[in-house]
Amino acid sequence: MVFLFFILKLKLETSDFLKANIFALLKQQKKLSLNLMEKRVRVRFAPSPTGGLHMGGVRTALFNYLFAKKHGGDFILRIEDTDQSRFVKGAEEYIIEALKWCGIEPNEGVGFGDGPHKPYRQSERKELGIYQKYADKLIASGHAYYAFDTEEELDAMRKKLEAAKVVAPQYNAITRQNMRNSLTLPEDEVKSLLDSKTKYVVRLKVPRNEEIRFNDIIRGWVTVNSTQVDDKVLLKSDGMPTYHLAHIVDDIEMEISHAVRGEEWLPSAPAHILIYRYLGLENEMPKLAHLPLILNPDGNGKISKREARFPVFPLSWQDPRESAPYVGYKEAGYYPEAFVNILALLGWNPGNNQEIFSLKELSEIFDFERVHKSGAKFDPEKAKWFNQQYLRKQSDQELADSFKPTLKEKGIDRDNEFVIEFCKLVKEKVQFVHDFWEQGKYVFEAPKEYDAKVISKKWNENSKPLFSSVLNKFKSVGNWNVENITKAFHEAETELGKIDMQLLRVLVTGVAGGPQLFDMLALISKEEVLSRLESALSKL
RNA sequence: GGCCCGUUCGUCUAGGGGUCAGGACACGUCCCUUUCACGGAUGAAACACGGGUUCGAUUCCCGUACGGGCUACCA
Numbered sequence: 105m106v107f108l109f110f111i112l113k114l115k116l117e118t119s120d121f122l123k124a125n126i127f128a129l130l131k132q133q134k135k136l137s138l139n140l141m142e143k144r145v146r147v148r149f150a151p152s153p154t155g156g157l158h159m160g161g162v163r164t165a166l167f168n169y170l171f172a173k174k175h176g177g178d179f180i181l182r183i184e185d186t187d188q189s190r191f192v193k194g195a196e197e198y199i200i201e202a203l204k205w206c207g208i209e210p211n212e213g214v215g216f217g218d219g220p221h222k223p224y225r226q227s228e229r230k231e232l233g234i235y236q237k238y239a240d241k242l243i244a245s246g247h248a249y250y251a252f253d254t255e256e257e258l259d260a261m262r263k264k265l266e267a268a269k270v271v272a273p274q275y276n277a278i279t280r281q282n283m284r285n286s287l288t289l290p291e292d293e294v295k296s297l298l299d300s301k302t303k304y305v306v307r308l309k310v311p312r313n314e315e316i317r318f319n320d321i322i323r324g325w326v327t328v329n330s331t332q333v334d335d336k337v338l339l340k341s342d343g344m345p346t347y348h349l350a351h352i353v354d355d356i357e358m359e360i361s362h363a364v365r366g367e368e369w370l371p372s373a374p375a376h377i378l379i380y381r382y383l384g385l386e387n388e389m390p391k392l393a394h395l396p397l398i399l400n401p402d403g404n405g406k407i408s409k410r411e412a413r414f415p416v417f418p419l420s421w422q423d424p425r426e427s428a429p430y431v432g433y434k435e436a437g438y439y440p441e442a443f444v445n446i447l448a449l450l451g452w453n454p455g456n457n458q459e460i461f462s463l464k465e466l467s468e469i470f471d472f473e474r475v476h477k478s479g480a481k482f483d484p485e486k487a488k489w490f491n492q493q494y495l496r497k498q499s500d501q502e503l504a505d506s507f508k509p510t511l512k513e514k515g516i517d518r519d520n521e522f523v524i525e526f527c528k529l530v531k532e533k534v535q536f537v538h539d540f541w542e543q544g545k546y547v548f549e550a551p552k553e554y555d556a557k558v559i560s561k562k563w564n565e566n567s568k569p570l571f572s573s574v575l576n577k578f579k580s581v582g583n584w585n586v587e588n589i590t591k592a593f594h595e596a597e598t599e600l601g602k603i604d605m606q607l608l609r610v611l612v613t614g615v616a617g618g619p620q621l622f623d624m625l626a627l628i629s630k631e632e633v634l635s636r637l638e639s640a641l642s643k644l
Numbered sequence: 645g646g647c648c649c650g651u652u653c654g655u656c657u658a659g660g661g662g663u664c665a666g667g668a669c670a671c672g673u674c675c676c677u678u679u680c681a682c683g684g685a686u687g688a689a690a691c692a693c694g695g696g697u698u699c700g701a702u703u704c705c706c707g708u709a710c711g712g713g714c715u716a717c718c719a
């Protein structure tokens with residue numbers, strides 16, 4: 105209205121100066137109101153502390169993180185510990201440590217500093233009566249009800265339905281009529297049951313035959329008939345909310361703009377829509393995004409920690425109920441950057457051929473529009489390749505530093521320069537830092553045996569005198585460096601004829617392959633090479 | 645079983661009404677290297693099937709098959 109007035113006035117006045125000013129003002133106003141309408145991006149990762157956080161969970165956390173960073177929003181860690189029976193000691197700490205290692209740190213929530221919406225643990229929020237309040241509201245409006253059925257009664261109901269060839273027995277608009285709840289029991293009986301502290305749950309009253317539609321950011325429109333949705337328990341008999349109630353209450357109270365979670369939640373999303381609706385919050389509810397699952401490489405189904413022949417946890421996880429710990433990606437030698445990179449490309453891609461991304465790059469280009477609908481099988485081989493790419497980005501000094509602990513473990517003491525030189529030579533052959541030892545241990549210790557294949561193929565009666573001459577030639581080398589070794593070798597060849605380099609390699613290192621031979625001989629040192637040659641000649 | 649979601653090389657994927665269906669991992673061959681690796685080149689390898697719509701479908705629609713998820717007072 106105000107704008108119209110301005111425009112009208114504009115028509116009357118002809119001053120260009122005024123015109124320009126008013127347009128600028130209009131533009132500013134529009135921008136301002138748009139910004140006000142646009143909800144600040146606030147996303148959450150909301151695991152339950154029922155075990156170690158596995159790679160699928162980390163991926164969910166990652167996508168949340170990336171989306172938040174992309175839009176300059178908030179990333180929250182909320183702990184959904186509403187199931188006391190499944191609570192696992194140490195799981196929460198593990199989740200926090202894992203996120204830290206990956207570098208995808210929430211800026212609000214458990215373990216990362218409380219924000220304005222504290223507490224961020226659902227068990228603590230329950231103590232505050234937050235969930236009860238919403239449950240009461242639903243009961244008051246007739247969208248939820250008390251149910252007093254015991255476990256046995258529920259069992260009996262299901263058995264009965266199964267016997268009657270009902271394929272999916274559920275507590276719903278039909279069956280609730282035959283159960284003991286506040287919809288079937290007389291009002292005074294309900295009151296006395298409540299007064300006498302009889303155990304009860306609060307259930308959502310799902311309508312009989314209603315189309316529920318919602319628009320998923322990744323999947324588009326999804327339609328489900330409410331007949332498929334059961335009367336979900338909202339409040340358990342111990343007073344704890346279920347996931348269904350708790351996450352909705354918290355998402356609303358924490359002003360979450362987008363609920364990004366795994367595909368396993370898709371079937372219960374219609375029930376969630378109903379809860380938002382009955383709470384009168386359908387317009388304020390977060391946008392939904394259901395991520396595709398990460399699947400097992402061989403066989404089918406979700407990745408399982410038991411069968412996997414590759415790590416499934418970011419960090420080593422010791423389940424208090426089990427004896428042996430699970431090796432994590434960290435312990436397996438993965439760089440966190442590589443691990444995150446691998447995860448990012450499982451179910452998402454940038455639309456071009458780039459595959460190596462830093463977290464920062466990812467947070468600039470990540471987009472739900474390029475997230476797939478279908479699950480992705482995890483390929484452990486490609487994971488190794490990713491790590492190799494990151495390993496190659498390391499400087500020789502960095503590689504040396506990360507390899508030194510292994511040497512120390514083996515009781516080997518070498519100076520920094522030596523280790524750097526070693527890493528420089530061997531790094532082309534490794535995917536992990538721990539590969540350095542397997543690929544190059546002969547640099548540090550004399551061989552105990554010689555590659556049988558090479559020996560049987562190439563060692564003959566001429567070999568001994570030939571290599572004795574090579575040995576003598578090497579003895580005469582003054583300054584033991586690559587150039588002089590090469591020169592000595594060539595001189596020996598002109599005197600004695602062709603010398604098999606692989607055989608020479610085997611005599612010194614025991615193995616058939618390795619880095620540049622002369623570089624390696626130089627590194628190993630003159631005394632050591634000579635003594636190894638002597639020892640080989642005496643043994644063969 | 646029911647409901648929901650999905651389906652491009654073995655795997656991760658690009659693409660999209662007319663393409664030699666592109667890249668990466670893994671695999672093969674060759675080059676480089678007096679070894680191995682790295683690197684380079686190159687090869688083999690895919691639109692699940694059947695119906696529509698269309699001049700034309702891998703692309704859009706519908707079925708079927710297959711795969712996955714869910715089907716708790718678990719998340």
